[in-house]
Amino acid sequence: MSDKHNPYVVAPVRKALSVLELVAERAHDVSLATVTRELKIPKTTSFRYLQTLTEAGFLIHDLVNDKYSVGPRFRAIAKADTSLHRLRKLARPHMHALVAEFNETVNLGLMFDGNISYVDIIEANQSLRIQGRVGDRHPLHSTALGKAILAHLPDAQRKLHLARPLALRTSRTLTDVETLERQLRQSLKLGYATETEENDDGATCVGAAVLDDIGYPIAAISLSAPRHRMPRETLAKAGARLAAAAHQISAQIAAA
Amino acid sequence: MSDKHNPYVVAPVRKALSVLELVAERAHDVSLATVTRELKIPKTTSFRYLQTLTEAGFLIHDLVNDKYSVGPRFRAIAKADTSLHRLRKLARPHMHALVAEFNETVNLGLMFDGNISYVDIIEANQSLRIQGRVGDRHPLHSTALGKAILAHLPDAQRKLHLARPLALRTSRTLTDVETLERQLRQSLKLGYATETEENDDGATCVGAAVLDDIGYPIAAISLSAPRHRMPRETLAKAGARLAAAAHQISAQIAAA
DNA sequence: CATGCGCGTTTCGCCAAGCGGAACATGCGT
DNA sequence: ACGCATGTTCCGCTTGGCGAAACGCGCATG
Numbered sequence: 056m057s058d059k060h061n062p063y064v065v066a067p068v069r070k071a072l073s074v075l076e077l078v079a080e081r082a083h084d085v086s087l088a089t090v091t092r093e094l095k096i097p098k099t100t101s102f103r104y105l106q107t108l109t110e111a112g113f114l115i116h117d118l119v120n121d122k123y124s125v126g127p128r129f130r131a132i133a134k135a136d137t138s139l140h141r142l143r144k145l146a147r148p149h150m151h152a153l154v155a156e157f158n159e160t161v162n163l164g165l166m167f168d169g170n171i172s173y174v175d176i177i178e179a180n181q182s183l184r185i186q187g188r189v190g191d192r193h194p195l196h197s198t199a200l201g202k203a204i205l206a207h208l209p210d211a212q213r214k215l216h217l218a219r220p221l222a223l224r225t226s227r228t229l230t231d232v233e234t235l236e237r238q239l240r241q242s243l244k245l246g247y248a249t250e251t252e253e254n255d256d257g258a259t260c261v262g263a264a265v266l267d268d269i270g271y272p273i274a275a276i277s278l279s280a281p282r283h284r285m286p287r288e289t290l291a292k293a294g295a296r297l298a299a300a301a302h303q304i305s306a307q308i309a310a311a
Numbered sequence: 312m313s314d315k316h317n318p319y320v321v322a323p324v325r326k327a328l329s330v331l332e333l334v335a336e337r338a339h340d341v342s343l344a345t346v347t348r349e350l351k352i353p354k355t356t357s358f359r360y361l362q363t364l365t366e367a368g369f370l371i372h373d374l375v376n377d378k379y380s381v382g383p384r385f386r387a388i389a390k391a392d393t394s395l396h397r398l399r400k401l402a403r404p405h406m407h408a409l410v411a412e413f414n415e416t417v418n419l420g421l422m423f424d425g426n427i428s429y430v431d432i433i434e435a436n437q438s439l440r441i442q443g444r445v446g447d448r449h450p451l452h453s454t455a456l457g458k459a460i461l462a463h464l465p466d467a468q469r470k471l472h473l474a475r476p477l478a479l480r481t482s483r484t485l486t487d488v489e490t491l492e493r494q495l496r497q498s499l500k501l502g503y504a505t506e507t508e509e510n511d512d513g514a515t516c517v518g519a520a521v522l523d524d525i526g527y528p529i530a531a532i533s534l535s536a537p538r539h540r541m542p543r544e545t546l547a548k549a550g551a552r553l554a555a556a557a558h559q560i561s562a563q564i565a566a567a
Numbered sequence: 568c569a570t571g572c573g574c575g576t577t578t579c580g581c582c583a584a585g586c587g588g589a590a591c592a593t594g595c596g597t
Numbered sequence: 598a599c600g601c602a603t604g605t606t607c608c609g610c611t612t613g614g615c616g617a618a619a620c621g622c623g624c625a626t627g
Contacts, residue, residue: 064362075388
């Protein structure tokens with residue numbers, strides 16, 4: 056594509072990104088005149104792109120000095136991207152180790168819009184396996200990922216989540232808040248959460264929360280297997296291993 | 312501006328940034344269909360913006376899974392911005408302390424395109440003071456900032472810079488490479504560089520390099536004063552203090 | 568103090584490119 | 598094998614992105 060002109064490129068977008076790059080890479084605030092001179096574009100064009108990037112929050116306009124610099128939206132998404140990229144990077148070796156040990160699918164998920172969002176999945180090398188998909192959303196209350204996160208939330212936040220209607224996913228889905236709260240307290244003690252056919256028939260999962268440096272649950276990892284491959288002892292062993300892995304990931308995150 | 316429509320905003324740019332935000336904030340790779348659904352835009356429009364952002368390097372397109380994720384150009388400028396922002400933030404208190412102690416102007420500069428670029432300046436509280444401007448470019452060989460950086464460059468890089476024509480800024484500008492090399496070696500020993508009326512008539516400056524964690528000079532700080540306010544003892548004292556400040560800034564940078 | 572210049576902002580007419588719907592291509596699931 | 602969802606290509610339309618010119622403002626200079 057570098058030697059072939061892409062007919063779908065929207066030229067104003069391309070040029071505005073050049074303006075953003077110039078401002079972000081310059082060590083100091085940039086004037087409209089500097090943008091015009093260095094990118095060799097008409098000053099009304101510079102003016103429009105600077106206004107657009109500022110309106111979108113990617114730049115800020117210092118009205119006193121008539122200079123532009125990087126804005127909060129750019130920094131926010133840069134930080135989001137860095138955090139997520141780093142979380143995945145730190146978690147992956149642990150997930151691979153868990154798959155190697157148990158030969159079951161291991162998932163990394165985040166809480167997003169009051170649900171669990173699957174961020175990364177490393178699949179077991181078996182024909183019969185629990186198969187989530189990256190990008191899928193599932194409820195908090197009926198997944199091991201979700202329950203692990205709920206267990207570590209501050210009381211007020213957890214109560215808010217559990218106050219919402221709790222969907223029946225299977226006949227075994229827990230929807231009684233008191234029962235759930237009791238289970239979550241137990242999970243907090245154990246260091247891992249479990250769900251048995253609460254989200255998908257035939258599936259058992261065990262999950263553990265990944266915490267930030269102040270103990271807030273930012274993600275969770277889980278291991279999923281068909282129920283018959285998860286006798287009580289295996290579940291407890293997997294739970295302990297997930298808790299240890301989640302703890303290591305949390306420590307690595309905090310060490311930055 | 313939030314309750315008033317800005318007529319200069321370029322709509323495609325604004326919308327494309329929304330696409331970039333969506334992808335950067337999503338914890339996993341995003342499909343064209345997801346962008347279309349979540350931003351409620353026609354799929355050909357999604358397609359165009361995704362192609363444009365990818366062409367610009369802000370996103371990458373995983374052709375196997377037909378998913379988009381954050382690309383190298385976005386990460387590069389995010390990193391550049393973070394680094395510069397952090398450098399300024401770490402340096403500022405040290406610069407303020409130096410101004411407080413000597414009551415002369417203190418500058419932070421970077422090497423940029425073979426010149427020194429002034430990034431931040433804290434001015435002395437005196438009528439007669441040396442007045443640079445943020446954004447100004449000056450030669451390496453005739454400024455304390457530049458000489459401090461040159462002193463710490465690897466031999467090959469320093470030789471390349473000194474091989475270029477060395478402009479006469481004042482009658483005292485050094486242009487003989489051997490003399491400069493000898494002075495730079497001395498600066499390396501002292502921990503600071505000086506220039507006396509080599510860049511501006513009447514001005515004396517002393518500067519020290521800020522190094523990264525592998526010892527490469529990424530920036531420099533300097534103090535500028537009218538020559539008569541800089542007797543030999545003051546110069547030496549300022550030099551030692553600048554060296555100490557630069558060293559502390561370097562350590563803070565490395566501690567991340 | 569007046570003038571000129573540089574910079575940023577506003578206006579205006581032009582035209583081409585951005586837009587979006589439709590059609591097409593592909594791959595996957597049933 | 599068929600239907601559906603997703604991604605890509607095509608096409609005609611219209612409107613908004615463009616850039617030159619004009620205007621406003623502030624600063625430097627004589």
